[in-house]
Amino acid sequence: MNNHYPFELIPLPYDYQALEPYIDTQTMMVHHDGHLKTYVDNLNKALRDYPKYHFWSLEKLLINVDRLPGKIRTAVKNNGGGVYNHDFYFYIMGNTNNEPSQKMLRLIENSFGSYNQFFTKFKEAALSVFGSGWAILAADPNGGMRIVTIANQDTLLRTRLFPILSIDVWEHAYYLKHQNRRADYIDDWFHVIDWRAVEDNLIAGRLL
Numbered sequence: 001m002n003n004h005y006p007f008e009l010i011p012l013p014y015d016y017q018a019l020e021p022y023i024d025t026q027t028m029m030v031h032h033d034g035h036l037k038t039y040v041d042n043l044n045k046a047l048r049d050y051p052k053y054h055f056w057s058l059e060k061l062l063i064n065v066d067r068l069p070g071k072i073r074t075a076v077k078n079n080g081g082g083v084y085n086h087d088f089y090f091y092i093m094g095n096t097n098n099e100p101s102q103k104m105l106r107l108i109e110n111s112f113g114s115y116n117q118f119f120t121k122f123k124e125a126a127l128s129v130f131g132s133g134w135a136i137l138a139a140d141p142n143g144g145m146r147i148v149t150i151a152n153q154d155t156l157l158r159t160r161l162f163p164i165l166s167i168d169v170w171e172h173a174y175y176l177k178h179q180n181r182r183a184d185y186i187d188d189w190f191h192v193i194d195w196r197a198v199e200d201n202l203i204a205g206r207l208l
């Protein structure tokens with residue numbers, strides 16, 4: 001799988017119906033094959049006539065977006081950010097029914113007091129995003145974790161924070177099943193977190 005132009009649509013690491021009944025099949029199909037594919041296609045379209053950037057990774061493009069020609073800067077930021085955020089989001093979900101490991105729980109307790117307090121704060125953050133965006137549990141450079149929100153398809157790539165867990169709160173992530181009930185979607189989404197995948201991110205974020 002390329003991590004440079006032409007970018008590809010990474011298949012879901014599970015079946016479209018795998019997250020039922022929490023996230024419905026149709027939402028997964030529209031979200032992955034519709035929205036994410038559009039981000040991939042539009043990112044490639046933006047870069048097509050700029051061979052200078054065809055070997056830049058997605059991360060390099062997003063970190064150095066200000067160095068790109070003005071004509072494609074916004075398209076790469078929005079669509080590249082969309083690809084990056086969605087690949088991450090789909091990766092940390094699954095029908096695994098696993099739970100946070102003891103190590104993960106200890107990290108959560110160190111940063112938030114308890115798992116329940118973490119859940120409450122994360123849910124509050126996800127509810128607070130106005131319009132489209134993301135709530136993210138991120139590793140900070142001091143070995144702790146914090147919860148942040150970002151708008152649209154921004155990323156944390158140009159910060160010192162490293163994403164561990166993220167939820168898409170744009171309506172396309174839940175509207176077909178949950179309509180306007182974002183709080184219910186967040187509750188349901190907590191059932192389909194793949195904590196093993198999250199732990200991979202802890203290692204990558206140097207918290208484990």
Ligand SMILES: [Fe+2]
Nearest residue numbers: 035168170173
């Ligand atoms: Fe999305």
